[in-house]
Amino acid sequence: MVSKEEIIDFIKNGGAHYLNDLSIECIIFGYHDQELKILLGRHSSGDWALPWAYIKKEETLQSAAERILKERTSLENIFLQQFHTFGDSQVRLAGALNTLAPPEIATEFGEDNWLLKRKVSVGYYALIDYTKAEVKAEFPFEEFQWHSISSVPTLIFDHKEMLEKALLTLRNQIHLQPVGSNLLPEKFTLPEIHVLYETILNKTLDRRNFPKKLLSLGVIEKLSEKRKIGQHRSPFLYKFNKEKYGEALEEGMVLAF
Amino acid sequence: MVSKEEIIDFIKNGGAHYLNDLSIECIIFGYHDQELKILLGRHSSGDWALPWAYIKKEETLQSAAERILKERTSLENIFLQQFHTFGDSQVRLAGALNTLAPPEIATEFGEDNWLLKRKVSVGYYALIDYTKAEVKAEFPFEEFQWHSISSVPTLIFDHKEMLEKALLTLRNQIHLQPVGSNLLPEKFTLPEIHVLYETILNKTLDRRNFPKKLLSLGVIEKLSEKRKIGQHRSPFLYKFNKEKYGEALEEGMVLAF
DNA sequence: AATTTATTTAGTAATATTTACGCATTGAAA
DNA sequence: TTTCAATGCGTAAATATTACTAAATAAATT
Numbered sequence A, B: 001m002v003s004k005e006e007i008i009d010f011i012k013n014g015g016a017h018y019l020n021d022l023s024i025e026c027i028i029f030g031y032h033d034q035e036l037k038i039l040l041g042r043h044s045s046g047d048w049a050l051p052w053a054y055i056k057k058e059e060t061l062q063s064a065a066e067r068i069l070k071e072r073t074s075l076e077n078i079f080l081q082q083f084h085t086f087g088d089s090q091v092r093l094a095g096a097l098n099t100l101a102p103p104e105i106a107t108e109f110g111e112d113n114w115l116l117k118r119k120v121s122v123g124y125y126a127l128i129d130y131t132k133a134e135v136k137a138e139f140p141f142e143e144f145q146w147h148s149i150s151s152v153p154t155l156i157f158d159h160k161e162m163l164e165k166a167l168l169t170l171r172n173q174i175h176l177q178p179v180g181s182n183l184l185p186e187k188f189t190l191p192e193i194h195v196l197y198e199t200i201l202n203k204t205l206d207r208r209n210f211p212k213k214l215l216s217l218g219v220i221e222k223l224s225e226k227r228k229i230g231q232h233r234s235p236f237l238y239k240f241n242k243e244k245y246g247e248a249l250e251e252g253m254v255l256a257f
Numbered sequence C: 001a002a003t004t005t006a007t008t009t010a011g012t013a014a015t016a017t018t019t020a021c022g023c024a025t026t027g028a029a030a
Numbered sequence D: 001t002t003t004c005a006a007t008g009c010g011t012a013a014a015t016a017t018t019a020c021t022a023a024a025t026a027a028a029t030t
Helices: A004-016 A061-073 A103-109 A159-173 A190-201 A210-219 A241-252 B005-017 B060-071 B104-108 B160-173 B190-200 B211-217 B241-252
Strands: A018-032 A037-043 A052-056 A079-086 A120-127 A141-148 A222-224 A235-241 B018-032 B036-045 B050-055 B079-084 B120-129 B140-148 B222-226 B234-241
Touching: A004 A018, A018 A159, A018 B018, A037 A061, A037 A190, A037 A210, A037 B079, A052 A061, A061 A079, A061 A120, A079 A159, A079 B079, A103 B079, A120 A190, A120 A210, A159 B018, A190 A210, A190 A235, A210 A222, A210 B234, B005 B018, B036 B060, B036 B190, B050 B060, B060 B079, B060 B120, B104 B241, B160 B190, B190 B211, B211 B222
Parallel strands: A018 A120, B018 B120
Antiparallel strands: A018 A037, A018 A052, A037 A141, A079 A120, A222 A235, B018 B036, B018 B050, B036 B140, B079 B120, B222 B234
16 A cells, blocks of 8 residues: 555656666466466556556666566566567657656646656566466556456557567467466366467467377376366376476477467 | 767767667678678777667657668668667666766766666667678767677677677577578578578578478579589579568468478 | 589488377266 | 267378488589
């Protein structure tokens, strides 16, 4: 909970502590019920947005992104990737992007207030285990919610474009690095990872051929354990082979889907 | 040619015209004599660096990068790709990165001069036809020279890391998009494109199988024209199929090498 | 003029991977 | 007991990749 005095102080004096020309936006992907989801926050104005924050003058980009992530989800040591820096949209160039700094701020705090300056944004995306995230909001957000990427509400600023670019990057990256270790629980089924890949790639993959590919790489291993799913045959559980997965992340691979 | 007065004005008052927390660095790749080369500039201090500049407050990132490129090579409408934003190295955090602003500037122009502030850098790489570049220098550089990527001089700031990251990005990207259209002349030989790919990938590709791959994609086409190379069999010339090449850039492809 | 040298062209064959697809097993609901 | 549908477990054909040799070429050398 942030008091009004703290908000005013932030607006007036924050420019001395934060980089004035930059912000960080974080696209937080989770996976649940065979849907890729993103974490969105609602401003007090009612607008939905990606998680974002300013960068402290002495803070690295990476640690700033990690801070945002921890503040929103309570998670640490998770997969976090810088993907693009945005600064060219009209909304960013105009410098009128900040719901913290409505028009009246120009009269109350001066036209050269740091919040009225153009903000270039360094975009990161994170892949997290949905079940482990403890979502929490704080100023300037009132609440956060998970949304399926197939039903994203209207987003402010250029956040729609940012989300699209993050998805495109993830979609391309999937050919060069395996994905899933961060999004799935430790033990998962073939249908779960299958649908995850189909969701990211936005295409249909043959249910009988797809597992052969991952197994031939050695990034996943079959367990003897099964999961009861009700009135159908119980699927086997699988886990990631940390060593092979790590090698595939490190050295790259090229997978056509 | 920039006068001393202009330099002083730039140092004193540039902060009102340029983003204070950001710069742009440009890795300009060319290809010549079967070597990948980069364009480097020498500061008056003797240090070698990547081409870089500040971003005007009203300038988009893309047009700033295009401006740097045109100023250095006289070229327009060329392949230019943002690849990573850098800000976390000690040299950048310390804010002591600028050879324009040596220690005495803190006394002469004040410790809060815009040039002494930390600069986060948005990195772009360009792929240009070496034969078309008209290289020219201006303040703060004294001269520019092409260097083979296998014999790069010591670079200031974190420019070595930036170059490495650009190469890595290019190396990864080559699996998702064809490369060469920007680096090779309109007509080229198989050995030329073969060595280009080998140089970027840093691995050996079979001389007999490699062309079949590009031909099977349809991105290159064989001409009936040959190029005399002296005391050996004249190789055929090839050209890019603009349509197929454009499709491969647009829709992506996945090529293992 | 013949021979040499080395680059390039033009393949073939073996192997690996991908693609397409069907049938059997399973397990709760009907 | 039967039904339904998800999952497991394949096989076969098509395609791509990999490994590699020999022929053609063209100026230099003898």
